[in-house]
Amino acid sequence: MKVSRYKKEDDITYALGATVVMEYLNNCPDKVKGVILHPSFRSAETIEKINIICSVNSIPVTTEEKPFNILSQKENCFVIAVIGKERGHIKAGNHVVLVNPSNAGNMGTIMRSCAGFGILDIAVIPPAVDHFDPKTIRASMGAAARVRVEVFESFDDYRSRFGTNNIYPFMLDGSTLLQDTKIEGNFSLVFGNEATGLPADYSKIGHPIRIEHTDNIDSLNLPIAASIALFAATKDIFSKEV
Amino acid sequence: MKVSRYKKEDDITYALGATVVMEYLNNCPDKVKGVILHPSFRSAETIEKINIICSVNSIPVTTEEKPFNILSQKENCFVIAVIGKERGHIKAGNHVVLVNPSNAGNMGTIMRSCAGFGILDIAVIPPAVDHFDPKTIRASMGAAARVRVEVFESFDDYRSRFGTNNIYPFMLDGSTLLQDTKIEGNFSLVFGNEATGLPADYSKIGHPIRIEHTDNIDSLNLPIAASIALFAATKDIFSKEV
Structure with a gap:
């Protein structure tokens, strides 16, 4: 199978590693254009699962070493899936909104937490890191296969589509503490760039x-802040369900 | 200044990047054995601050390129500090306890959150990643200069020293939900390995x-789980103080 170093303008991306590949095969096999096994991959059980799903969905499977040299020199990776990019649309409901996120790994970690707390729709306001970057997909541990991501032209563009959502911008000088704020309605949790946060007008x-937080640190790491917010916003839902 | 690729058995480690170096110089200049500036480092203000603190504390400062080639090929890094390792002791009070943590970046991110939420004492139960690893220090954004880390022989060893702390192990099958648990007394928040969690007997x-969390994911990322716990355990302290 022909692969090349990932570029943002490509219409395919790559899922690296068995865990991530299985998430795609189990959740959206229609997006998987092919699966590549490393010749020294030895997990018979995983190979059998891959072969069954790929056979049912007419997905080609090859065994070859070269794509691994091109796509994952450093990583302990024995399975690659070629994933077709589809520009997604988010659904009405609760959202996380990322304004100018710049780090691929952080974006993936946020996807994982979003999936974990049941918030499956993520709006992105550019300029922003490419949410199809293989580093994002890998950091998501496969949650990228479950969440919907839509890139909007601007925050105003986002609001014009979801005007009835309650907007909660997270800011170092936000007026109320998270623990003292009731997050309700359909909500949008809004986070800024890793280094600069949200622009003041938010x-x-x-x-x-x-x-x-204490002044021991300048700020919390972005996925940490987003995940604490997700926990706080969804904890009553979980308490009720259990 | 002579530097070499970091090894765990060395009695020095390295802080990479201006933010991290400044945290060490501001908080524990006694641990800084030397500072190296990159010849193309242009931030006059930072250089002046470094020179003043180093002069007051008799810390040598050199300007040379070679150490950067050895220690930080890939990173956008213009200042390095050589840090003396000191085996620390944690103090009585609230703790985070990391049982078999395996990832250096995660350890650093946890240090950053601990410093942020005012929990300055971290106990580590081996086998564990080296908490002096430059990757840990860098991921901590300098919080490594503020927290105390002590490696214990075993969890029993830790408990024999801090027997009056209330122990809260975080487990996928923990008996109560975080939002329904009152975390009180001097507390110990205990977390297991990234891949395997805590052993069942905890x-x-x-x-x-x-x-x-939903079954969309197998588990939360370790620093995310630890930080959500830190937020929940300390939020009443913050509400009262404000």
């Missing part, structure tokens, strides 16, 4: 929230 | 807690 939108 | 210790 403090005039909706209900700005602060995750209080 | 469910008989203290008050096992579960951070509920």
Whole structure:
């Protein structure tokens, strides 16, 4: 199977590693254009599962070493899936909105937490890191196969589509503490760039929230802040369900 | 200044990048054995700050390129500090306990969250990743200069020193939900390995807690779980202080 170093303009991307590949095969086999096994991959059980799903869905499977040299020199990776990119649309409901996220690994870790807390729709406001980057997909541990991501032209563009959502921008100087804020309705949890946070004018939108921390640090890591917010926003749902 | 690729058995480690170096110089200049500036480092303000602190503390400063080639080929890094390792002792109070953590970046991200939520003492139960690894220090964004880390022989060894702490092991099958558990007293938040979690027998210790998530994912990322726990355990302290 022909592969080449990933580029943003390609219409395919790559899922690296058995866990991630299985998430795609189990959740959206229609997006999988092919699966490549490393000649020294020895997990008979996983290979059998892959072969069954690929056979049912007419997905080609090859065994060859070269694609691994091109796509994953450094990693302990024995399975690659070629994934077709589809520009997604998010659904009405609860959202995470990422304004100018810049790090592929962080984007993937946020996808994993979103899937974990049942928030399956992520809006992205550019400029932003490529959410199809193989590093994003790998960091998501396969959650990229479950969440819907839509890139909007601007935050106004996003709001014009989801105007009835309650907006909660997370800011270092947010006016209320997370633990003192009731997050309700259909909600949008909004986070800024890793280094610079949200632009100051987001403090005039909706209900700005602060995750209080000591001045030992400048800020929390972005996926950490987003995940604490997701936990707080969804904990009552879980308490009720259990 | 002579540097070599970091090895665990060395009695020095390295802080890479201006932010991290400044944290060490501001918080524990006594641990800094030397500072190396890259010849193309242009931030006059930072260079002046470094020179003042190093002069006051008799820390040598050199400008040379070679150490950067050895220690940080890939990173956008213009300042390195040589840090003396000191085997630390944690203090009585609230702790995070990491049982068999295996990833250096995760360890650093946890240090950053611990510093952020004011929990400055981290116990480590081996086998464990080296908490002096430059990758850990870099991921901590310098919080490594603020937290105390102590490696214990075993969890029993840890408990024999801090027997009055309330123990909260975080487990996928913990008996109570985090949002329904009052974390009190001097507390120890205990987390297992990234891939395998805590051994099953920790469910008989203290008050096992579960951070509920959907079955979309196998588990939360370790620093995410630890940070959600830190937020929940400290939020009443912050609410009162504000």
